[in-house]
Amino acid sequence: MFSYPAACDVDEELLELVTMVIASMEGERACKLRPYDRARCTLVHLRKHDTLEQIASGFGIGVATAWRYVNDTIERLARFAPSLTEALTSHHAGGYVLLDGTVAETDRVGAAGHFSGKVRHEGVNLQIIAADDGTLLWISPALPGGAHDVKAAREHDIIDVCTQLDLEVLADKGYQDAGGTVITPIKRRPDTELPDKYKQSNKIHAALRAPVERTISRIKQWRICRHARISPNRLTSVAAAILTLMIYSEPFPTSR
Structure with missing residues (x-):
């Protein structure tokens, strides 16, 4: 060597x-x-x-x-990473936040439930909250990769906390029927065509959500979040450490 x-x-x-x-x-x-x-x-x-x-x-x-x-x-x-409430209360008043989930793949899994159908690989589910401009606000603790996004959001109390803070949340179809203040695209009923006005609404919704996709891309620049060669149990601390580092380089939005 x-x-x-x-x-x-x-x-x-x-x-x-x-x-x-x-x-x-x-x-x-x-x-x-x-x-x-x-x-x-x-x-x-x-x-x-x-x-x-x-x-x-x-x-x-x-x-x-x-x-x-x-x-x-x-x-x-x-230890320096903010809690969910701290992250959300740092957000500017009267705004909304963006919510999305991602799977950090790992090749060291010793427990059931870590296989994700989304990426067809073992990993952990991380919930990402960003400001409307894409500034990272919070990364959740890791859950098994098989957890659905809406279930993960509920387990982390994201929906309840955002509702208590009267903070609207824009999310994708993975959060359908989440309740609270979560807003998802309008779902087409089986064997029906979605009216044009709803298609336009979904198009605007997708455009507003675009910054959180870029946020996840920046998180994945930390290659340990792409395919980790460590135990999934350690990825909660890893996610919190990366959150601390990204907050330092991307300060919280100030009041508008």
Whole structure:
């Protein structure tokens, strides 16, 4: 095995953020790598999803040490992620939010229910909430990939919280009959043609929802969310850590 220099497409500001998070923790014990390099280990793992063996070789440390550095830092970043209510109350008053689900594939599944018919692969279901301009607001904890989007939204209390906050939610057909303030496309009845006015309404609805699709694309730029080689149980912390990093680079919308 040999190591080589490689680039990671993450802004220097995010590297500085993660470094400060590591350095500011109390009770810091002696480590083989300085906080700056431990931050690089973590960002390479999340962004490029290099294996721990690759990271260990590149930074001249053992695999077990790389595992500890990466996991400790992910857990620390996850603690800064906002709760659902905090994320939604940060949103500008009088607006609406966009809701969609995505499946983060994984190849290490030891429990039933993780197979997703949407992607025809094992994975976890993540619910994504974005502002009307596509700014990321919240990423849910991970549920088995076989969970339907509307079921996942209910389990995370997304519908109830948005209703309590009187915040409208634009979602796709996967959230039909969700209730509350969720607005989905108008469904065509069997053996009938949808009237033109409803087709136009659905077209506008799709255009308004488009930014959340771009948000999910940005989340998937963190390659660990494309096809993770880790236990699904760890993806809740991973999702929260990525939420923290993306919030830092995409500040919450301010009041209009």
